[in-house]
Amino acid sequence: MRNLKYIYFFILLLLFDPIKAGQNSLAFHGAYTFETFDGQRASAVYVSIFNNTNEDFSIYSVSTDVAERTEIHGIETKEEIVKMKKKKKLLIKSKEQVFLQPGGTHLMLMGLKKKLTDGSSFYLEFLLSNGNVNKVKVLVLNKKMRENFIE
Numbered sequence: 001m002r003n004l005k006y007i008y009f010f011i012l013l014l015l016f017d018p019i020k021a022g023q024n025s026l027a028f029h030g031a032y033t034f035e036t037f038d039g040q041r042a043s044a045v046y047v048s049i050f051n052n053t054n055e056d057f058s059i060y061s062v063s064t065d066v067a068e069r070t071e072i073h074g075i076e077t078k079e080e081i082v083k084m085k086k087k088k089k090l091l092i093k094s095k096e097q098v099f100l101q102p103g104g105t106h107l108m109l110m111g112l113k114k115k116l117t118d119g120s121s122f123y124l125e126f127l128l129s130n131g132n133v134n135k136v137k138v139l140v141l142n143k144k145m146r147e148n149f150i151e
Contacts, residue, residue: 031138045107058129059090068111118142
């Protein structure tokens, strides 16, 4: 029953808390991470990004107050070994959707400055190729919810 509460909350977040895109920007929806334990130094963040414009955008950097740095990571498979690889930028082509999700491209918060607790939130700032900065709210979910998102 407790997990059901979080699923409803996550659905409401997706439906009612989107950062609206202007004509010259991107839309970010449903950003989340999982709570951390004392002393944990890194955590992944996931978000859906929609480009409904007629131009391509690149995300050059991401920053937050809760970590020393934020990196864009892709997944690379070489000889059946899966590794994370830091990306310099993330291209979102015109009319394209990009889903930063478990097992794929995602954001890594490195050097966490504090414990992330269930039900709290923080903001990420995305620096775009057109010079705009998009501020996106990230919801921290209970670590028990992880099994519902990661197979």
